[in-house]
Amino acid sequence: MKIGILSDIHVDINFMAGDSIVDGLASAIAGNGLDRMIIAGDVAGDHELTLATLEEIETATGVPCLFVxxxxxIWNEKHPAMTAWEAYDALKVFPGNLANGPQPLGEDWVAIGDLGWYDYAFGDPRFAVEDFDRMKIDNRLWQDKVMAVWDRPTQAMHRYFLGKLEAQLESHRHRQIILVLHVLPIRFFTVQPPDRTWRYLNAFLGSPAYGELALKYDVRYVICGHVHYRRQTRINQTTFICNCLNYRNQWYKRSAAEEIADTLKVIDID
Ligand SMILES: [Fe+2]
Structure with missing residues (x-):
């Protein structure tokens, strides 16, 4: 079974007339003969556009997408009255959303995943929790502070996702597991070496607890996004992949189709 991996396609920010992200991705999915596509979050900054885009990709390719x-x-910019939970729950109507629960991939494999959140552990410990809770350094406000409004503190949101994922990993530990997160599971994927600003902002990129969980359950692949890097590493038997399409101004190629063809990562799990 051939599975494509990509995240952070940001179809709204990356919109350009005559150069469609969806068309570029559909060509790459067909060209690689994929059986599944995994998109590790940040399809768009509006849950309705995210849903429409995921459906468009599936309709164009006939290939099921898994998504976290x-x-x-989940940002509320287009729906200011919505909480993060409401947008998060609205996204569950997409059948491939792993927030609904694990999805089997053939007889031996299973995909488990969710958004994940952050616990500040990737930030510089010289900052206090109260400093991180402000989500602001100099004049830069981390937009989750105002656009992702949950019902509990940041570190409690991280613990919610960690607990949910651990329960699913526990009940599928006899399977070969692909764990999909949006946030980062290992420090290697954070901004390194961090300048003064990123010593602070790395706090909002994820948590090492997800990486430790993956190693505890001997997960085969951990897939993430969020940081706009393209990196891969292996720890013990676990391959960690961060594979973001990024913003147009970060691209190496001129067109969406060329950039996606270059970026898409394919794993074969037979
Ligand atoms: Fe992100």
Whole structure:
């Protein structure tokens, strides 16, 4: 079974007339003969556009997509009255959303995943929790502070996702597991070496607890996004993949189709 991996396609920010992200991705999915596509969050900054885009990709390719929400997907910019939970729950109507629960991939494999959140552990410990709770350094406000409004503190949101994922990993530990997150599971994927600003902002990129969980359950692949890097590493038997399409101004190629063809990662799990 051939599975494509990509995240952070940001179809709204990356919109350009005559150069469609969806068309570029559909060509790459067909060209690689994929059986599944995994998109690790940040399809768009509006849950309705995210849903429409996921459906468009599936309709164009006939290939089922697995998806976890990213922080942008639950942002309330277009729906100021919505809480993060309401947008998060609205995204569950997409059948491939792993927030609904694990999805089997053939007889031996299973995909487990969710957004994940952050616990500040990737930030510089010289900052206090109260400093991180402000989500602001100099004049830069981390937009989750105002656009992703949950019903509990940041670190409690992280613990919610960690507990949910651990329960699912426990009940599927006899399977070969692909764990999909939006946030980062290992420090290696954070901004390194961090300048003064990123010593602070790395706090909002994820948590090492997800990586430790993946190693505890001997997960085969951990897939994430969020940081706009394209990196891969292996720890013990676990391959960690961060594979973001990023913003147009970060691209190496001129067109969406070329950039996606270059970026898409394919794993074969037979
Ligand atoms: Fe993100």
């Amino acid at each position: 929400p990213g922080n942008h997907d």
